[in-house]
Amino acid sequence: MIRILQLSRKLFGRRQLLHTLKSRELDEPSYHKKPLDPQIVSLVKKYDSDISYSSHIELNKKPLTYKQRSELLFELGSKAFIERLNKARESEPSVLVEKLIEFNDLKQNNNTAKTVIDEVEPTTPLVRETVIAEDEEKKAQLARAKLKILTEMGLRRSAIEHEIQSFPDNWMEDYETFDENDLPDTQYGTPDPKVPFSKVPCHGCGSNLQCADPSIPGYLPSELMSGHERVVLKRLICQRCHFLKNYNTALKVQVSAEDYVNMISQIKDKFALAILMIDLIDFPCSIWPNIIDIIGEKRPVVVVGNKVDLLPQDSKDYLNHVTKRLEDALVEFGLSRANIKHTCLISAKTNYGIEDLITCLHTIWPNKGDVYLLGNANVGKSTLFNALLGSDYCKIRARNLIRRATSSLWPGTTLRMLKFPIARPSNALLYERRKRLMNEERKQQALESLRRSQIFTGRTPEKTLMEHIGLTYELLPDAKEENEIQLTDAPPTEKYFNEHHKSFKYGKWLYDTPGVIQHEQIINFLTSEELLYTIPKLTLWPRVFYMLPGQSLFLSGLGRVDYIGGASEMRLAVYASEKLSIMIVNTAKADEIYRACLGTELLNVPRGEEKRIQEFPPLVRYEEKISVGNYYDTRNKSVCDIILSSAGWVSVNLPPTETAHFYAWTPEQRGIFVRKPALLPHAAHLYRGKRQKFTPAYAQKEPTEVKH
Known part of the structure; x- marks a missing residue:
């Protein structure tokens, strides 16, 4: 009983000390990297005994040593310092208040100067010029004071807010079809419902370009689209993809989940392989539970867990452990009846595991049929599509002609199906590819040995899973010239992909499908x-x-x-x-x-x-x-x-x-x-x-x- 009372007194003493430290640290700027918001200070003080920890408060503290912290506590705890601080707070107004008063005085003087200028007769030019000069000087002084106050009050938007919420007024000048004489009435451009929908897809999201409705995918203002031929439109991307790529801004469009399901259900009767992508940071929420009902139970499926580079290594066999947990989640969500051929972990961002995935596809599905990338929104399908487009899995002639898909953190960047032709390598080319991968593996082992040696030299080893996607075979110079002339319908300077060319017409394709947001995601x-x-x-x-x-x-x-x-x-x-x-x-x-x-x-x-x-x-x-x-x-x-x-x-x-x-x-x-x-x-x-x-x-x- 005595030990329990001693322990309770000890805990109570620590809690009282903690509350004392909290209140002093909140009031004293010496503890913080930047001043705290007064609203946050009042909230923390109000619920002082109920808030045990706040990461915002702790991360804003200066990294003081134990000695510095003790000296500062002793100084703040002295009665003389507390009396001096209270006296200063009661008698002296803050610097910001003084500057606001100064700003208001300057503003009043500015208005008075305007009245004086109006009363001066035009027959006294010298006096009028002097008053105008003084007025301009006071205006400049007023602007400098205003800018200083705005800076101190922190009213300037941060870089992230500026990046999201703003874009230049002249964004249309980025397009080659922009005409300076045809300026729009609004910043977003003018829609024209009379212009019919085109049959030219946006190479960023796959939607057909149109200028009828800004809320429908594929929108371009009529100032940029109407009156141009098909050859010119093939080089353009829609307004949404343009804002995503250049200004990191997402525009809302109306696409229902039923449209997505109807689009993907078309592959149910096709002879094709499905690559089911799952976000390892957001599973099982990113697992599509009804996907088997849409694509069929007999459909061969390769399950790909993406974003493995974001998981910290906690054991030597942690990748196998993550794979097992992923397979358990698939069984729990009813995907055990699916025809799963292989499960692998990749990082579409750092290219980790992409080469192994290509080897797996060459082994499991050697040019038997088309391949479809499936999965929820924001799992990384477009990023994987772009990675495979620049690899051995894409036909050589199409690598530089097909543009990359729009890849962004905003969910639902792909709105229609994008595609590229799948390569059909011969046995000789597969042998050369295997030799290249073995050479790269030896180099990777040497780098791993160097990384382990750096551990004992005090350096921080690289932990991110990262690989390089190489090319085993490239287009010969003669074939490049032939490719530029024969594979395009436009003049030699205008190159675009012609999917009806004899080299691609009867081939197999990889499709990047749009994703949906499941009910379990937020x-x-x-x-x-x-x-x-x-x-x-x-x-x-x-x-x-x-x-x-x-x-x-x-x-x-x-x-x-x-x-x-x-x-x-x-x-x-x-x-x-x-x-x-x-x-x-x-x-x-x-x-x-x-x-x-x-x-x-x-x-x-x-x-x-x-x-x-x-x-x-x-x-x-x-x-x-x-x-x-x-x-x-x-x-x-x-x-x-x-x-x-x-x-x-x-x-x-x-x-x-x-x-x-x-x-x-x-x-x-x-x-x-x-x-x-x-x-x-x-x-x-x-x-x-x-x-x-x-x-x-x-x-x-x-x-x-x-x-x-």
Whole structure:
């Protein structure tokens, strides 16, 4: 009993010290890299005893040493300093207020100067010139003061907001068909419903070009499209693809899920192979459960798990473990009855595994029929299409004639089917390809040996899975000239792909199909700016936290996990985009804190004005309680993953023989799954560093070598 009282006093003392440190650090700018938003400071102070951790606050702190932090605490704790600080705050206005007062005075003087100018008679030119000169000087002074205040108040848009929300007014000048004498009435151009739809597809998304309706795929303003021949239109891309490629801006178009299904169901009666792509960061939510009903059970399928480069290595055999978890998810979602020929892991972004996929396709499907890329939106189909287009899998004559598909993080960039002709290599060419791959493998082994040697020299080894896509056979110079002359219908300077040429007419094709967003995904709820925060681009290093019963973890405003009981303590490892903020609060106040902090940097997604925050669907709790237990003889292995739809997942780490109970929340209760065993069972222990002082978070560390 005495030990329990001593422990409770110790915990109470630490908690009081933590609250004291929090309040002082929030008020003192010396602790922060940049000043905190006053709204965030007031929220953290209001819920001081209920907020245990906020990644936004912690990441904004300066990296002070223990000695510097102690000296600063001692200085802030002295009575003389506190009295001096309070006196300064009460008597002296802030610098910003002074400048705003100065700005208003300058504005008043400017208005007075205008009145003086109006009263001066035109017969006194010298006086009038002097007044005008003084007026211009005051205007310049006024502009400089205004610019300085705007800069200090932080009203300039960030680079990301500028990249998303703005584009130049003269964007039409990027097109060769633009005429300066035919200027549009609006910035987006003028539609013309009288012009019929063309039969020329956009080479970025595959939609037929049209200028009738901006909400329909393939739109181009009438100023750029009408009156031009088919040869000229073949060199153009639609407005949506142009904005995606040049300004990273996504325009909304209306395409129903039924149209997608009807388009893909056309392959049910065709003799073809299906490449089913799955996002490893968003599975099982990115698995299309009804795909077998659309393409048929007898259809040969190659399952491809994309974005493997974003998964940190937690064991020497982790790729096989990830493959097994992917196959288990396929069985769970009813794809066990599919005719799956092979399962592989790739990275369409870094080209890892692409060469092995091409070898697999040459072995399983040697020019038997067409090939279709299938999968949900944003799984990387267009990126893989572009990678295969520049590889041995595409016919030599078509590599430089077919333009790349639009590839972007926005879901649904492909709106109609794109295609390229599949190469039909002879046995001699396949032998040459095998020799090239063996030489490249030897070079890769030498680089891997060098990488391992760098571990012991203090250098950080490269961890990203990355490969190079080589070309075994290229077009000869004579064939290039023939290709330019015979494969085009336009003049020699105008080259485009003619699919009806005798070299391609009777060949086999690879099609890039559009993707749909499944009900379990939440990416359709997000705006362009919010997608930049949610979709990860870097390796998902685990962020580990120490949790107690009665605490809740918020993954920005996209997910929440309540630890309601079980073991006296446990650890949660969060795998999500590093841009998503994390906050740990008391479960009793979680709903109130969520409503108060939503829309601020404490819960940085969703973002925008108050109307956007109100429109965002609220978090809804999954009805069933999630109960897990640790049946391993160690706590260094994660028990399971709690998946929070497209936002990411949380791994549970428990002491041996202990159990824990959770509730999970996502918008509209979407995409909540429990994955057993965990996808990366050793990562939380392997990359977990020391506990950060006065916080439930652990620092991240980089292991010198994976020993499992």
